[in-house]
Amino acid sequence: ILPTYRKNVAGKTAVFNGEEFILEETDWYLLDLFRLWWRYGISFIRLQMWVEEIMEKGNPSRCKFYQAHGYAFSSVEELLHSLGGSGFLNMTRCSLSESLLELGVSQRFIDEVIAPVMRVNYGQNISIPAFVGAVSLAGAQANLWAVEGGNKLVCSGLLKLAKANLIQAQVTTISPHSTQYQLNYATLTEKGSEFYDIVVVATPLQSSVGSGISFQGFEPQLPDIAGSYHHTVASIVHGYLNCSYFGFPDPKLFPFASVLTTDSPGLFFNSAASICPVNISTGFRRKQPQEAGVYKVFSPQPLDKPALKTLFRSYYSVQVTDWQAYPRYGSTQDLPPVVLHESLYYLNGIEWAGSAMEMSSVAAKNIALLAYHRWSRQLEMVDQKDLMHKIKTEL
Numbered sequence: 001i002l003p004t005y006r007k008n009v010a011g012k013t014a015v016f017n018g019e020e021f022i023l024e025e026t027d028w029y030l031l032d033l034f035r036l037w038w039r040y041g042i043s044f045i046r047l048q049m050w051v052e053e054i055m056e057k058g059n060p061s062r063c064k065f066y067q068a069h070g071y072a073f074s075s076v077e078e079l080l081h082s083l084g085g086s087g088f089l090n091m092t093r094c095s096l097s098e099s100l101l102e103l104g105v106s107q108r109f110i111d112e113v114i115a116p117v118m119r120v121n122y123g124q125n126i127s128i129p130a131f132v133g134a135v136s137l138a139g140a141q142a143n144l145w146a147v148e149g150g151n152k153l154v155c156s157g158l159l160k161l162a163k164a165n166l167i168q169a170q171v172t173t174i175s176p177h178s179t180q181y182q183l184n185y186a187t188l189t190e191k192g193s194e195f196y197d198i199v200v201v202a203t204p205l206q207s208s209v210g211s212g213i214s215f216q217g218f219e220p221q222l223p224d225i226a227g228s229y230h231h232t233v234a235s236i237v238h239g240y241l242n243c244s245y246f247g248f249p250d251p252k253l254f255p256f257a258s259v260l261t262t263d264s265p266g267l268f269f270n271s272a273a274s275i276c277p278v279n280i281s282t283g284f285r286r287k288q289p290q291e292a293g294v295y296k297v298f299s300p301q302p303l304d305k306p307a308l309k310t311l312f313r314s315y316y317s318v319q320v321t322d323w324q325a326y327p328r329y330g331s332t333q334d335l336p337p338v339v340l341h342e343s344l345y346y347l348n349g350i351e352w353a354g355s356a357m358e359m360s361s362v363a364a365k366n367i368a369l370l371a372y373h374r375w376s377r378q379l380e381m382v383d384q385k386d387l388m389h390k391i392k393t394e395l
Contacts, residue, residue, distance in 0.1 A: 006146040007280040011257025015116050018264040020247055022112055043109035050103055054134045057084040063362045066387050072369035076335040076349050078383050079366060088131060092353055093333060096133030097126040116260035120271040120298060122355070123232040125263050128329040135354035150278035151357065174199060174344070175217040181344060198371045202347040204229060209324055222340055227332035227352065229324035235297040237308070239315025241289050251289040268307050270298040292316065326355040338367065345371060
């Protein structure tokens with residue numbers, strides 16, 4: 001069964017600097033454009049053109065076009081180079097703020113528009129690599145796709161379609177045995193072991209994350225994966241938003257569904273947004289600020305009671321998830337390897353180029369093709385140059 005599109009629920013966004021809203025979305029598109037031009041000049045046009053150019057080259061559909069013809073890449077660098085040449089590789093090594101300033105985007109626009117998007121998407125500032133920033137900005141576009149019932153159905157649906165034998169267990173060790181790999185694993189009640197010809201590791205291997213997997217018997221030893229992951233705290237709060245904190249004493253006059261924040265001292269949260277169910281029924285309407293609603297708050301630290309009382313007049317419940325959500329960009333300049341050993345592959349290296357579901361799905365298909373071609377010795381299908389011209393010639 002194919003996933004169905006979840007209906008979009010309209011809602012306006014504003015940017016808060018700790019004292020006031022400095023940017024507010026309205027119901028009138030032309031008015032919003034005029035306000036952007038009045039405050040930032042043509043910076044927003046330069047940004048839009050830059051993101052569109054990158055997404056045209058780096059669109060996952062372009063990579064899927066290569067993959068549809070069976071081509072694969074042995075490293076994240078090769079994959080990026082096939083899409084955007086040396087320009088894409090350079091974008092993984094220079095900061096977003098540097099790149100945008102070189103484009104002629106104003107510092108004010110970067111601080112008041114770009115930084116809030118980075119804070120909500122990656123919990124980090126404008127020093128992140130330019131390619132990651134472009135992925136983040138593409139994710140801030142209005143025409144995004146969500147799955148009715150929740151995006152997690154993509155994973156469970158693919159697992160069902162693959163008819164895979166899923167063993168619900170924690171892998172503890174991976175070791176080479178002749179041409180195979182032995183995986184030892186543990187469940188709540190027992191321990192087990194299996195042999196596999198090809199193994200794909202799809203969890204971060206940085207020591208700070210603690211995957212729980214030990215690689216034993218490899219000669220030479222497998223290289224350490226550099227870098228660390230960034231902690232983000234997601235709080236789901238059922239309660240009444242404190243609109244007075246944002247300068248609206250009467251909650252009925254508060255028009256925003258999402259509040260982003262600038263990188264201002266003293267701001268204890270990255271974003272706060274009214275959220276909707278994963279199933280949107282006919283006639284559904286978003287809760288108004290004077291009503292008790294469900295809000296998602298991203299913050300660098302868990303919200304203590306004073307922080308919750310600042311954001312909410314009162315609340316019924318708080319659910320907190322403190323997790324290492326995405327790479328801490330800047331903690332390493334290296335892109336992790338895809339091939340760890342002869343038939344041992346690593347998927348999560350793609351996150352260091354850009355952390356998104358679409359990027360991970362591209363990486364997964366790439367590893368499936370790469371493993372197949374290396375297993376069957378079809379090396380002419382790996383790391384080919386000038387692929388677009390080559391495929392057009394073949395057609």
